[in-house]
Amino acid sequence: MKRVFSAASAVLVTLTAALWSQAQAQSTFTVVRATQWGAQNFNPFTPNDQHLQPTNSAIYESLYYVNILNGKMTPVLGTSYKWSNSNKTLTVTTRSGVKWHDGKAFSARDAAFTYNYLKQYPALDVAGLWKNGLSSVKASGANTLVFAFSRANTPILPDLLQVMMVPEHVWSKVTAPLTETNAKPVGTGPFLFDQYSQQALRLVKNPNYWIKGQPYVDALVWLATNSNDAAQLKLLKGEADYGYIGLTDPLGFSKKPNMGIYWPVDNYNYLYFNTAKKPLDDPALRRGMSQAINTAQVALKGYAGIAKAAHTSGIIPGQQGEWLAKGTASLKYDTAAADRALTAAGYKKDSKGNRLGKDGKPLPTFKILVGAGWTDFITMAQVISGDLKKVGINTQIDQQAWSSYAGGLQTGTYDLGISWGWGSGPTPYYMYDKTLSPEYSAAVGKTAASNLSRYTNPTVTKALQTYSSTSDVATQKKAIATITKVVMQDMPYLALTDRSEFSNYNTSRFTGFPSAQNPYNHGTADDTIGARLMYLNVKPK
Known part of the structure; x- marks a missing residue:
């Protein structure tokens, strides 16, 4: 039977080949996925299996990252926090000098908008913040965010501070957030969306990122495979630098040249x-x-x-x-x-x-x-x-x-x-x-x-x-x-x-991976908040 390729298919194949070619550059960090992904969706409010992998790991950022291995809190868009009023008030100082990807300034007002957006659309509040004592969120100036609670509930802190921040000037116009695909995302993260196909997608370094000198790589590329074995093969062949995949023989894998595992x-x-x-x-x-x-x-x-x-x-x-x-x-x-x-x-x-x-x-x-x-x-x-x-x-x-x-x-x-x-x-x-x-x-x-x-x-x-x-x-x-x-x-x-967790590396081209000796994240998957720290810290050899 004669096979007919559509123009869209031809473009897809060309794009995938182009991304793979770009991934060979020394400063491109490549992630392999043992799965196929769906539509071009960068909505940070949808579950991880619905939006694309870079959404909450490379494009959008939270106030803090909390490492569940040891409880360490890493400041991101927040710089400090303090409980007061018998633990019914939480005051967070937000970071100055941060720009959204479109050049507009990030402020505490964006953060307050984000939390109140969850209240406006309860289906987005998957952590149940507004059902567990949170009564109001207000910005006091450009860098002060004040949370008020009806009752003390201090364990809410990790869920509260790890919400992805969105720009008010963009999302205030979105009235159907559950179905919004957000194809052109505007975040504060270290990378900008560049190209996409269902086999590969690419992000490039944010030249105006608020951490000077980071990230150390010029681009991130994700490659899709159909199984753990296929993903592992790409790591072994040096066609990928990182993959969150279960291995049948992790100890054997880690003993091979340039292979490493971080399974905290x-x-x-x-x-x-x-x-x-x-x-x-x-x-x-x-x-x-x-x-x-x-x-x-x-x-x-x-x-x-x-x-x-x-x-x-x-x-x-x-x-x-x-x-x-x-x-x-x-x-x-x-x-x-x-x-x-x-x-x-x-x-x-x-x-x-x-x-x-x-x-x-x-x-x-x-x-x-x-x-x-x-x-x-x-x-x-x-x-x-x-x-x-x-x-x-x-x-x-x-x-x-x-x-x-x-x-x-x-x-x-x-x-x-x-x-x-x-x-x-x-x-x-x-x-x-x-x-x-x-x-x-x-x-x-x-x-x-x-x-x-x-x-x-x-x-x-x-x-x-x-x-x-x-x-x-x-x-x-x-x-x-x-x-x-x-x-x-x-x-x-x-x-x-x-x-x-199941983080696996090919270390032939990059250093700076998290490890048992340097557990700066908890080894979670490439599409999670902790992966951002890896994308920031890996360096070309």
């Missing part, structure tokens, strides 16, 4: 106990089961040595130094001790070694819910099943498609379930709040937003409220210590393994 831990995988089901409502049973599980083997088998065993507190490695109370040891795996503890708690064994309930009847065979075909979770479940068998507890792995898997976790129809932490942030508060607060729980059969264990405790709830009502770090640390102690005693879930 910003979350954990957990074994959730459904505390709304008997006998899993008993903390003694949950603790005994947890002690019987070898999380080191769970991590080794599940991730071939890349991920490590998690700390029982649920506090990730980068936050333990500041937020984990001294001397708080992780629960030690000990089959014999777990066996004795279960027996002492009233769960004896029968003559065949099967564990009995307190009523003398055999414990049920607990199902371990995992995603269908998710080899890492399935492997972890197999290790857990074998370990629990050693103390007389029988389990069965229950693979479910996504809708049934997520639905089972959220509606409380499961027994045990493996999943990631459904809440993370720059301090342990964000994880504890989302997984332990009554606000995110629900009755069995109704959808819980993120408290998958359906566990609540008045001591924990009070500590969460104490934390959120203060900006005093010492008080917040005491609240976290209280929560940690209760969680490690009651074990509503068992933290299993590290969960990482």
Whole structure:
């Protein structure tokens, strides 16, 4: 059959070839994507999978960037902030000398407009800022931004300060922001949109960027591929400098010449106990089961040595130094001790070694819910099943498609379930709040937003409220210590393994990548706010 190419197709092929040719220049930094992208959309208010990759990483900027690995706050369009009025007023100083891409000056008035635009169009307020205490945002002069709150809610700070700022003189004319494609974006970021196709897109350096001398590269180019393997091949061949892709053998990849990986831990995988089901409502049973599980083997088998065993507190490695109370040891795996503890708690064994309930009847065979075909979770479940068998507890792995898997976790129809932490942030508060607060729980059969264990405790709830009502770090640390102690005693879930980001590099042409030694961002994808720092810091060799 004769194939006919349209004029548009010819232009697309030509543009893609031209962008690839330009990408060979020494000062062009190339990003490879294991996906195809859609229309030319640079709307910063739409989700990442709807707008193009550079939108919130290279074109638009926020007031601050918050690194969730360690809580470090990097000033961007804001330079300082201060809580006052019993933490019901937040004052932010905005940066002077910043120009929008069209040459007009950025000011606090643009920032105030942005926040009030979210109020005007609630569908844009995906973080729920106006539903969580924010009552007004006003500019006081060119460089002062004042947030007022109806109640103290200091943990709102990261979401609040990481909103993308837009120019009032452009967006005040946009009356349908949900459908706006914003094909010619006007931001304050380090790069300007240049060319686009569905296989490649290009940005060029902003010559009037407010950080003098940066970025160090002249252009950014994104290339699309149809799989992780194809993206990895481009990195190996030197046709790309960076890719956020999962690798089947990351250690092997990192040992190849010029290859590097940065997979920082910003979350954990957990074994959730459904505390709304008997006998899993008993903390003694949950603790005994947890002690019987070898999380080191769970991590080794599940991730071939890349991920490590998690700390029982649920506090990730980068936050333990500041937020984990001294001397708080992780629960030690000990089959014999777990066996004795279960027996002492009233769960004896029968003559065949099967564990009995307190009523003398055999414990049920607990199902371990995992995603269908998710080899890492399935492997972890197999290790857990074998370990629990050693103390007389029988389990069965229950693979479910996504809708049934997520639905089972959220509606409380499961027994045990493996999943990631459904809440993370720059301090342990964000994880504890989302997984332990009554606000995110629900009755069995109704959808819980993120408290998958359906566990609540008045001591924990009070500590969460104490934390959120203060900006005093010492008080917040005491609240976290209280929560940690209760969680490690009651074990509503068992933290299993590290969960990482997936940044991979070819270092043959550039230096300055983030790393474990220099974690200036948290290794998130090329289309996220943290990637901006990488685009600013990479330098041609």
